[in-house]
Amino acid sequence: MLSLGIAARFLRKSPAQSILIAAGIAVGIGVQVFLGSLITSLQSSLVDQTIGHSPQIVVAAATDGRPVTYTAGVRKALASQQQITNTVPQRSFSAIYRRGGLSAPLQVVGGDLPQLDSIYDVSSRLSAGSARLGPNDVLVGKEFATRYGFAPGDKLTLVLPNGTTTDLTISGVFDFGSSATNTAMAFVNGGFAASVLRYGADQYSSIGSQLSDVFASKTVAASLAAEPALHGMKVTEWQAQNTSLLSALKSQSASSYMIQFFVLVAVALGIASTLAISAVQKTRQIGILKAMGMQDRRSGRIFLWQAFILGVVGAAVGVGVGLALIASFTLLGRHNAALFPIKPQVGFTVLSFMVGVLVASASSLISARRTSRLDPIEVIQNG
Amino acid sequence: MAEPLLEAVGLGKTYGDRVKTVALRDVSFSLQPGEFVSVIGQSGSGKSTLLNLIGLLDAPTTGRVMLAGEDVTSAPRARRAERRNRLIGFVFQFHYLLPEFSVLDNVLMPGRIAGGRTSALLPQAKEALALLGLEELEDKSANDLSGGQKQRVAIARALMNRPALILADEPTGNLDSENTKTVYELFRRFNRELGTAFIIVTHDRAVAQQTDRILEVQDGRLRQDVRNPYVDSTVVGSAAAASSAATVVAG
Numbered sequence: 001m002l003s004l005g006i007a008a009r010f011l012r013k014s015p016a017q018s019i020l021i022a023a024g025i026a027v028g029i030g031v032q033v034f035l036g037s038l039i040t041s042l043q044s045s046l047v048d049q050t051i052g053h054s055p056q057i058v059v060a061a062a063t064d065g066r067p068v069t070y071t072a073g074v075r076k077a078l079a080s081q082q083q084i085t086n087t088v089p090q091r092s093f094s095a096i097y098r099r100g101g102l103s104a105p106l107q108v109v110g111g112d113l114p115q116l117d118s119i120y121d122v123s124s125r126l127s128a129g130s131a132r133l134g135p136n137d138v139l140v141g142k143e144f145a146t147r148y149g150f151a152p153g154d155k156l157t158l159v160l161p162n163g164t165t166t167d168l169t170i171s172g173v174f175d176f177g178s179s180a181t182n183t184a185m186a187f188v189n190g191g192f193a194a195s196v197l198r199y200g201a202d203q204y205s206s207i208g209s210q211l212s213d214v215f216a217s218k219t220v221a222a223s224l225a226a227e228p229a230l231h232g233m234k235v236t237e238w239q240a241q242n243t244s245l246l247s248a249l250k251s252q253s254a255s256s257y258m259i260q261f262f263v264l265v266a267v268a269l270g271i272a273s274t275l276a277i278s279a280v281q282k283t284r285q286i287g288i289l290k291a292m293g294m295q296d297r298r299s300g301r302i303f304l305w306q307a308f309i310l311g312v313v314g315a316a317v318g319v320g321v322g323l324a325l326i327a328s329f330t331l332l333g334r335h336n337a338a339l340f341p342i343k344p345q346v347g348f349t350v351l352s353f354m355v356g357v358l359v360a361s362a363s364s365l366i367s368a369r370r371t372s373r374l375d376p377i378e379v380i381q382n383g
Numbered sequence: 384m385a386e387p388l389l390e391a392v393g394l395g396k397t398y399g400d401r402v403k404t405v406a407l408r409d410v411s412f413s414l415q416p417g418e419f420v421s422v423i424g425q426s427g428s429g430k431s432t433l434l435n436l437i438g439l440l441d442a443p444t445t446g447r448v449m450l451a452g453e454d455v456t457s458a459p460r461a462r463r464a465e466r467r468n469r470l471i472g473f474v475f476q477f478h479y480l481l482p483e484f485s486v487l488d489n490v491l492m493p494g495r496i497a498g499g500r501t502s503a504l505l506p507q508a509k510e511a512l513a514l515l516g517l518e519e520l521e522d523k524s525a526n527d528l529s530g531g532q533k534q535r536v537a538i539a540r541a542l543m544n545r546p547a548l549i550l551a552d553e554p555t556g557n558l559d560s561e562n563t564k565t566v567y568e569l570f571r572r573f574n575r576e577l578g579t580a581f582i583i584v585t586h587d588r589a590v591a592q593q594t595d596r597i598l599e600v601q602d603g604r605l606r607q608d609v610r611n612p613y614v615d616s617t618v619v620g621s622a623a624a625a626s627s628a629a630t631v632v633a634g
Contacts, residue, residue, distance in 0.1 A: 002495050013483040104569020288479045294496045377441040
């Protein structure tokens, strides 16, 4: 451990230089931790906003418009998938709202409100009215209500798929944060939807499921498609329906990796050049140590240890800096609805710390090699 | 006669690839354990080159160096480093202390390089410091010492591993006359009390007169290798001081 002791002493005796190198590592790792967590949280927020409140796997009849029967076998097959967190059978149909010369299409989803809530979370996202889905109730979106001047308690006349009309009472107005959804979606009672579609008690338009890991949808869908109970049914998953979003997420990840890579390269170059200067500054001392019999490898390890110590200290401070940045961002987010919450990524933070130490250590290789090759006579002869 | 501690056989050193400068040619001599020898010569005569070759700091262009019976000329760098650490202590004109370390740490360093634990080495390091009257200074930084104190610390460090041979290159070159006298008295004392052999490079004939044997290097050649009949035995108290009259063995 002599090399470690000498390395620590060299660092202590050049505090300004040591602090500068450690600060360089800290900034790099801080950016790394913040950026990594930011991108992961941003993606998670995007995914959540896009598909968090909709089924990620949908089981429907192979032929469009035909009902799917929610048998005990189907229930069992869905329940056997550990990734599935909740399953909601629903009946949906298209309807048209007409007033004067205007007409607006609506995608009407029928079901049991508590079950619908488990996916759409309608009850907690009401902007007006109450969360109620009686046989003649309907919940409409905020944009739809605003555009046509509806308020809770008003009558809404819809043209149903069979051409007949029906009057429903608006019990509440929801706001899903998406203008398209708020304009074109409505929720009705499951029994009412069954009567419109003329479905039996166990017949539904589709069975939607949500997953604990949304990116497992491909595997779960493939596994479900192979289930005998689902024979003759069609299993679709969100990734196949959202290729543009996935492509955007991948591009975002790639650009994030690029930024992180170049931050690390900049950190590595900074450490390597500063350590190289330090190695030149310490040439005399290394020569003296070698004249006293210190082995080449051991003398080279002095700079490896220096870099390792700087890496550990710098990366630890960097993790602190990164977490502080995340905390500041989250604090700002409380007063700014446009910002999303950043969740510190523990695994990524630990990885960043290790990468910081590794990059710092690797940056010392040139100095270590140079030191290792130094001949003591070069120092002794030159005074 | 005991096995020589050191044998230089036909040592030569040439510097440069395109323009060749011959610093040392065909130098041969041997050194018995406990000898007290000086190497004299003009500046640029090759005496420091000779010291660097026999101290295993540099490799000869021709010839070989036998240390404690082992031909170390073409030994791997690791072996040469190990031999330097175990068998040789160096005292240079510019003391070469490590400024980042305290006096005690500097003295401990050769022992720590040899693999010793600090706790086990402490008594020996403190003893070395006591021999040189440096007990009070052990916690001081090497940078805070006077020139004479620094050289005494360098001597204590050279003694740390109780080497068989101490090589001193102009050890008093930067010291005043009083410190010069102190340093030579210390060398003599350790030579007598510890049986350590000394080879002291100097350009000062007065200094050389205090050693038992004088090697004179001129233009890279060993011109003289004489026993010194004039050594002041009251100062040095060496048995070798009473040795035979000067004998030219090389030229």
